[in-house]
Amino acid sequence: MTPAERIAETLLGRRVLLLNHVSPDGDCLGSTLALARALRARGQHAVVASSDGVPDMYRFLPGAEQVVSEIAADTPFGAAVFMECSTPDRAGALAGRAVGAPLWINIDHHVSNGGYGDLILYDPAAAAVGELVTPIVQALGPIDAPTATCLMAALLTDTGSFRYASVTPRTLRIAADLVQAGASPADVFTRVYENRPAAAMRLLGMALDRLQLTPDGTVAWTAVTQEMLRASGAPMEESEGIVGTLRSIAGVRVALLFKEEPDGIRVSLRARAGVRANVIAEAFGGGGHAAAAGFTATGPLPDVMRRTLDAVQREMAAGAVS
Amino acid sequence: MTPAERIAETLLGRRVLLLNHVSPDGDCLGSTLALARALRARGQHAVVASSDGVPDMYRFLPGAEQVVSEIAADTPFGAAVFMECSTPDRAGALAGRAVGAPLWINIDHHVSNGGYGDLILYDPAAAAVGELVTPIVQALGPIDAPTATCLMAALLTDTGSFRYASVTPRTLRIAADLVQAGASPADVFTRVYENRPAAAMRLLGMALDRLQLTPDGTVAWTAVTQEMLRASGAPMEESEGIVGTLRSIAGVRVALLFKEEPDGIRVSLRARAGVRANVIAEAFGGGGHAAAAGFTATGPLPDVMRRTLDAVQREMAAGAVS
Numbered sequence: 120m121t122p123a124e125r126i127a128e129t130l131l132g133r134r135v136l137l138l139n140h141v142s143p144d145g146d147c148l149g150s151t152l153a154l155a156r157a158l159r160a161r162g163q164h165a166v167v168a169s170s171d172g173v174p175d176m177y178r179f180l181p182g183a184e185q186v187v188s189e190i191a192a193d194t195p196f197g198a199a200v201f202m203e204c205s206t207p208d209r210a211g212a213l214a215g216r217a218v219g220a221p222l223w224i225n226i227d228h229h230v231s232n233g234g235y236g237d238l239i240l241y242d243p244a245a246a247a248v249g250e251l252v253t254p255i256v257q258a259l260g261p262i263d264a265p266t267a268t269c270l271m272a273a274l275l276t277d278t279g280s281f282r283y284a285s286v287t288p289r290t291l292r293i294a295a296d297l298v299q300a301g302a303s304p305a306d307v308f309t310r311v312y313e314n315r316p317a318a319a320m321r322l323l324g325m326a327l328d329r330l331q332l333t334p335d336g337t338v339a340w341t342a343v344t345q346e347m348l349r350a351s352g353a354p355m356e357e358s359e360g361i362v363g364t365l366r367s368i369a370g371v372r373v374a375l376l377f378k379e380e381p382d383g384i385r386v387s388l389r390a391r392a393g394v395r396a397n398v399i400a401e402a403f404g405g406g407g408h409a410a411a412a413g414f415t416a417t418g419p420l421p422d423v424m425r426r427t428l429d430a431v432q433r434e435m436a437a438g439a440v441s
Numbered sequence: 442m443t444p445a446e447r448i449a450e451t452l453l454g455r456r457v458l459l460l461n462h463v464s465p466d467g468d469c470l471g472s473t474l475a476l477a478r479a480l481r482a483r484g485q486h487a488v489v490a491s492s493d494g495v496p497d498m499y500r501f502l503p504g505a506e507q508v509v510s511e512i513a514a515d516t517p518f519g520a521a522v523f524m525e526c527s528t529p530d531r532a533g534a535l536a537g538r539a540v541g542a543p544l545w546i547n548i549d550h551h552v553s554n555g556g557y558g559d560l561i562l563y564d565p566a567a568a569a570v571g572e573l574v575t576p577i578v579q580a581l582g583p584i585d586a587p588t589a590t591c592l593m594a595a596l597l598t599d600t601g602s603f604r605y606a607s608v609t610p611r612t613l614r615i616a617a618d619l620v621q622a623g624a625s626p627a628d629v630f631t632r633v634y635e636n637r638p639a640a641a642m643r644l645l646g647m648a649l650d651r652l653q654l655t656p657d658g659t660v661a662w663t664a665v666t667q668e669m670l671r672a673s674g675a676p677m678e679e680s681e682g683i684v685g686t687l688r689s690i691a692g693v694r695v696a697l698l699f700k701e702e703p704d705g706i707r708v709s710l711r712a713r714a715g716v717r718a719n720v721i722a723e724a725f726g727g728g729g730h731a732a733a734a735g736f737t738a739t740g741p742l743p744d745v746m747r748r749t750l751d752a753v754q755r756e757m758a759a760g761a762v763s
Contacts, residue, residue, distance in 0.1 A: 280602040281616070282630040288617040294603070295613035305606040313689035317658065320649050320690055327646025332639050339639065367635035368642055 122240050123254035126224060129238060130158060131259075133197030136190075136220060139169040140204045141211040145177055145276030145311060147203040150226070150252040152182045153269035154200065157259040160266075166190070170211025179310045180272055181265035188213070196220040203248045205231040226251055246285040249273025253293050264301025271302035276311060280304070319357035322347060326361050326376075332368075338431055339365040340375035342420060355380065362387045373399075373431050377424055380415075384423040387413045399434050403427070444562050445576035448546060451560060452480060453581075455519030458512075458542060461491040462526045463533040467499055467598030467633060469525040472548070472574040474504045475591035476522065479581040488512070492533025501632045502594055503587035510535070518542040525570045527553040548573055568607040571595025575615050586623025593624035598633060602626070641679035644669060648683050648698075654690075660753055661687040662697035664742060677702065684709045695721075695753050699746055702737075706745040709735045721756050725749070 120128070135158055137151040148169070155165040172188045173180075190213060199217035201207055205227065207214050217223060225236030228245040245251050249270045256262055256270065274294055278286050281294065298304065326341045343358045358378060365374035366389040373394050378385040386403070389411050390396040396412035403426075405414020416423045442450070457480055459473040470491070477487040494510045495502075512535060521539035523529055527549065529536050539545060547558030550567040567573050571592045578584055578592065596616055600608050603616065620626065648663045665680045680700060687696035688711040695716050700707040708725070711733050712718040718734035725748075727736020738745045 275604070280604045282597070282602045282626045284625065284627040286620065286626050288621040291613045291617035291620060295610040295617065298608065298613060299610040303606065304604045304608055308604040314691040315689060317652065317654050317661065317690050317693075320686070321652055324646045324649025324652060327642050328650050330639065330643055330646060336639065364642070367637060368639045369636040371639075 121254065121258075122238075123251070124258045126226075126238055126240060127255050127258035129222065129224070130198055130200075130255075131161060131163065133163070133222070134195060135163060135165045136196040136199045136217060137165060137167045138199060138201050138204065138210040138213060138217060139167070139171075139186075140202070140209045141171050143169050143171060143173070143177075146247045146249055146273045148173060148177050148180060148183070148186075149269040149271070149273030149276070150248045151200070151202050152180050152186070153249070153256050153266045153273070154252055155185075156182055156266045156269065157256040157262075160263070161259055166194075166196075168210075168213045168216065170213045176311050176314065177272070180269055182269070190216045192216070193219075198222040198224060200224045200226060201236065202252075203227050203229065205229055206233045207235060244287065246283065246287060246290040247274045247277035249277065250290055250293055253296070257296075262297070262300040267297040267300035267302035268307065271297045271304060272307050272311065275304055275307050280308060316353065316357065318352035322351040322353040322357055323361060323364070325351060326358070327364070330365065332371075333428075336368075336370040337372045337435070338375070338428065339368050339371045339373075340377065340424070340428070341365065342377040342379065342424070344379040344420070345381075362389050365389070366391065372435070375427060375431070377420060377427075379420055383415045383417045384420055385413065385415050386423065386427055387411075393438050394431075394435055395438070398437075399427070399430050402430050443576065443580075444560075445573070446580045448548075448560055448562060449577050449580035451544065451546070452520055452522075452577075453483060453485065455544070456486045456517060457488070458516075458518040458521045458539060459487060459489045460521060460523050460526065460532040460535060460539060461489070461493075461508075462524065462531045463493050465491045465493060465495070465499075468569045468571055468595045470495065470499050470502060470505070470508075471591040471593070471595030471598070472570045473522070473524050474502055474508070475571070475578050475588045475595070476574055477507075478504055478588045478591065479578040479584070482585070483581055488516075488518075490532075490535045490538065492535045498633050498636065499594070502591055504591070512538045514538070515541075520544040520546060522546045522548060523558065524574075525549050525551065527551055528555045529557060566609065568605065568609060568612040569596045569599035571599065572612055572615055575618070579618075584619070584622040589619040589622035589624035590629065593619045593626060594629045594633065597626055597629050602630060638675065638679065640673050640675035644673040644675040644679055645683060645686070647673060648680070649686070652687065654693075655750075658690075658692040659694045659757070660697070660750065661690050661693045661695075662699065662746070662750070663687065664699040664701065664746070666701045666742070667703075684711050687711070688713065694757070697749060697753070699742060699749075701742055705737045705739045706742055707735065707737050708745065708749055709733075715760050716753075716757055717760070720759075721749070721752050724752050 139147045158165040199220040223236040224238045226240045362376035372392045374389045376387045388396040395409045400412035400414045403414040461469045473489045480487040521542040545558040546560045548562045684698035694714045696711045698709040710718040717731045722734035722736045725736040
């Protein structure tokens, strides 16, 4: 019996609580929704819970309208599934609702997972937890089209549409099975990614229009100011993807986005080709990893820019030596 | 024997000319390069030819440096493979070099294919010709990593990274085999798509900054003027993706890009949700299909904009009635 089959068998006959992590993404939402649907198809009681609700972009997922963000304290569950939670408290305010459940199941693919729980399905080589959940769902019965759509959303959103380095032959074979079962990658992509507010596009336009580069073209940066938010009508959250867009410019090794927040300047860094974004961020009390890091600084925007660009040049010079 | 196996067997023992179509894309280049590499691995002579050379973004493909755009008139070939050419003349100036070859092979997935040639491998359900070429390459022997990279480029670029409606379980299973053989979707994506000139980003920024919408948010448009090209430093070709970006705005059913060319205004249309872009374009002597169409108009930019937006409103009203 595979670990996935063992989990499927263990869940049958129990009232199941499926917990998403805080700030849920497409992978954990798609995975919990698919597993809940498969359990319900077998006549089981399953509740999908998310302390932070369901972000707008994932509301189209079949079953999303049944996701709860509150549960009465004395609700009895026979099992709690923690989806993509490195520790139980990553499930947020609702984590406590699992306390009475006699069985905890921990499903994750992040190296930071703490290894808690009675049953653990952990594989850091999985491109998405959806890749680990699909065999559980398959063990419960044939996958229907709505379930396949949930799992496709999990895989597609956690792999940037099957283009991250984490993608393996297994990822693509599972995706093939899901298309066969009725999922449409095109529909999922359109629903998740092709629905951006016009204001977000205007903000992106303003930020790219103000793009600056060092003379050698290896460092690119831009800023999003409160004035730009007012002019575009977009909230600061919509600046999310801008720094990644800068990093995709030919020849750019470090990209920076300076966000003018009410309490300071939030700096997002993306790096490639041997530059360590975290080393730059750590110099300012921030953190992250080599490819993506960030920190918050105080002072006028031009000052923060100058100090940050100096630190970038130091790290690039250090990299050239090592 | 499958059609792919028959083609593999037929090519062995012949000097093979592999022809790309004019303005070659990642699918036909990746497919011809992979097939040539597999033939050479079997000790065969194979020439990959492209009348229009190899675009910069595909120069990283293994073997791209050996692609020729000129061939002496009397060069003898035992077989000519037309890759993704609906008719032989789609191979451009080099099409004539196939005349002396006693055997023509026609490999395509476009419904417009004319059905010429001695051997035909035609499947409109294939998401890419790379999907049809992979079994031929497999029939010639084990796929090595550089060959897998060429075929991955074919599949990935013709499916928008596995997210177009054309993707089938077969597409994804072949992609899985290619990753197993050493291809990296992440590397291919980065090489093809994450290498845009900074000038192109500035142009995109200017165009999005000038984005306009109808009051109901269903029609979005912007313009790229000669002045914007000068200010950004980008050539007009770099405006390519802008109209697709507009179409991805939430609620937008028709997106338009007005390009100020020396000889007139070139209008690109993208539509979804029941609006027919081709009907709008045909009213101005242009053409295309329901999702994407275009036309060229003369007159001052504001006039062309007004007339086009009127036609868009008429088509949307007609759609509302039908």
